[in-house]
Amino acid sequence: MISLTSPVETRAHHWPAGLKLGLLSLVTFGLFFVDSVIFHGLFLAFVAVLYALPGTVFFKNGWKHLKILWPFVFIVVVWHLFTDELPLGLTVAFRMMSAVGMANLVTMTTRLSDMIDVVHWLTRPLRKLGFNPRVLELSIALVIRMTPVLVSKGQKLTLAWRARSTRRSGWRIILPFTVLALDDADHVAEALKARGGLTNQENQERK
Known part of the structure; x- marks a missing residue:
């Protein structure tokens, strides 16, 4: 078995696990109260910037874990394109990628033992x-x-x-x-x- 913790140390590695998990819960919960496709597109870009800040190695490592989302994103977008609701489909896809991306950031910067302690x-x-x-x-x-x-x-x-x-x-x-x-x-x-x-x-x- 392997850990998802990133080998590249960032400032977030020193934040309390409870704080990171609490912020993740609040932000993810808040995403479901916004239906603007522009907002979710910009927020996803913000998440991408967070991945890029620690450097190329961290970004590539995080991207590797997120590639599993692409089949689900494809299905959601194609279905809403078929039902003539593309903006809604993009909103759902952006929201899903942002939520999973942030959760992945938490696991990459938090030791499993610290999360279990919380x-x-x-x-x-x-x-x-x-x-x-x-x-x-x-x-x-x-x-x-x-x-x-x-x-x-x-x-x-x-x-x-x-x-x-x-x-x-x-x-x-x-x-x-x-x-x-x-x-x-x-x-x-x-x-x-x-x-x-x-x-x-x-x-x-x-x-």
Whole structure:
């Protein structure tokens, strides 16, 4: 498993994780109250500038993680073009790219352990209701860390198909990709069991 944290250190790396996550939530929430395509276009340009400020290496690293959005952007724009609502489609696409782009900025400039500490602090009152915060913390950590791994394996499957066939892979790699994902899930589950699972961690924390 790998981390999404950028190897290029920026000023944002020294900001508190809670502050960055709070600002991300407020700004993302606010984007849904604005319907102007011009505003969202300018805001997306602003997000692009934020990626460019730390330098070329940071920009390329961030762009690599955002390329997965292009199929969704294409579908949204084409659909709204077909329904004669192109401005609305562009608004949705710009808003989606801005929101995901900012979230990616936070993960690139924040250690995973710091984000988990924020979640742990927020969910602490739920212990009185019998909720185990470790479940949520572990789920967030696994999603953040395993997503780029699965994307990388999907790309390798596509390249392997292209090396053996002139036809496009398309849906044909869905089954092997699913098998790979399930196999990774089994390995992670076994690793957690070998370390005592969530119950063992909870007992150690109580001691």
